[in-house]
Amino acid sequence: MSETDMAGEEPGLRQTIGPFQLFAYTLGGMLGAGIYGLVGRAAGELGNAVWLGFAVAMVAALLTGLSYASLGSRYPRAGGAAYVTQRAFGMRLLTWVVGLAVMASGLTSVATQSRVVAVNLLSLVPAGVPPLIVALGFLLVIGGVVFRGIRESMALNVLCTAVEFLGLAFVILVGIPYWGSVDLMATPSPDGITASLLLSGAILTFFAFIGFEDTLNVSEECKDAARTVPFGIVTAMVVATLLYMAVAVTAVSVVPWQELSHAPSPLSAVTAVAAPWFPGWGYVAITVFAVANTALLNYVTASRLLFGMARDGLLPRALARVHPRTRTPHVAIAALFVILVALVLAGDIGQLASATVLLLLAVFTVVNGALLVLQRRPGEARGGFEVPSFVPALGSVVCLTLLGNRVATGDWRAPALAGVILLVILGLYAIMRPRGVPQEA
Template sequence: MLAYYSFVGFETSVNLAEEVQDPRRSYPRALFGALLTAGAVYLLVGLVASASVPTDRLAASSGPLLEVVRLAGGVPEWLFSLVALVAVANGALLTGIMSSRLAYGMARDGLLPSVLARVLPGRRTPWVAVLATSALSLALALTGEVDALAETLVLLLLVVFVAVNAAVLVLRRRPGEAGHFRVPVVVPWLGLASCLLLFTRVDGAVWLRGLVLVGLGTVLAVVNALRARRSRSAG
């Protein structure tokens, strides 16, 4: 499950697709291009690492790529650590952008408190959503180690991916707009199957933490949905 964390990040770009000039044309190409490029890089890194260092040594190490750097030489360990730190920070930044934009969009649709939809007058930055999601991230960071938090994030993303793939199957039955991207029906079915398979690899402690967060989110969504319904009825 922890290895799945290395593939996290591609889905965050969808939250910024509305800022693309022609998302129906540009976004699918950019997304699939990034997936193919990253997949090729991951494959090459895996092949080089396996060819350079014995597999059992890589499996037993807490820093497999660091073992490759040590064996190859030429790159100072402090420089490799700096690059790794920047890479991890970049992943955290992408997750922060995704969560704040997602909270802003849900607030704008009435699924979260409307205060999260407030933006700066000039830059249009959802500053309340940024502060709220950052505070929540800091609070969660105090509840466990990095590996446990990463596995919890993967579990929550799997829940999201199940909902997205199910939504794709429903949306395929609707005509939609002319010229929109239409994915083959086998793709969402394979997505659902892979998510269900990965659910079986989640530890009990991760399930407990994840279900608590999903439960809190569900309660908040129900409360705001009822509030929005009452507002429409009153109007």
């Protein structure tokens, strides 16, 4: 893509993202703040074998991650999942649902993380300011960074990802002397490690690897996307897996898994034993960076998705405008800011965020299917990174299995709310009647 659009009338998105930046972008999306609490929950399921759960989850997540890597190398366009869905199936309604489902997931995440940042910042520096004001201020700062440019967004992401990485590396380093002190195959089940036990653990830890969907939406801003996107996704997933497994081994070696599973902050409990000299506020500060990074990445992703859908005629064309100086989709960023303020003012939207995760699993299923269709289409251009057809096929099966499990065994409120969100998305389609089709890459 050049820096002008198809008609040559407006500037396009700036291609500045290199392999390391995209690696950090993908890794930052995976690490997030979730791992800091997820280790305890997973230990409750798998006992000392929690590390094995992360390994199995990585294999399951890698199937869809490889599909996204292949699609990113084929079609480096903002719009991501929505674009490839339309290209594969040619169904505007399905494209609309996929695009808005991904956007809903990103927006609920940004709004939720804004409130979390506010609470943690005020615990570090009590300022007598209402958390809501801090949350809105944080949202304004993040929106400003996203508007300022992709370079600035990537720079902040690299900083936050480095802090997240160092926080996990610190836990590993102080806990290494404890390695070998427990049986890493011991589980809460009297039957030991079974397929059923591994499946339940993998289902729980699978969500620690979500982040590759963000990468696809910034592929248009990558230099040599055919190589950069696959490199960023695959290397980030491998590094995240090694980190997660090492952290899991450390955690159960330092703190018995029974205690770990009930700890409000599992990794804080680990450092309290392995490094009692480490200040208690340390992990609060790390959490702020982790949560802020998640919010930043989701804001960038949502803005590029909105921009891509508008450029392809599925949303008002004004949302596809690019600022001549910053080369960012400024109208889309401003529109999202208004929606985010409304979500933050709405209060606790935790259930809403859980519901959008279910929609994201459905999106993964569709995207895997899209790659299968495109691989078999005569004349379809191949990318710089191709995968065998069994990869997206198995990816679809895994995502459908996870979705079915979450609906069947989880809190009924999340699936019910997901259904409501889906109805709202369908209602918006009926009202707006989008008629555009994606332009060829």
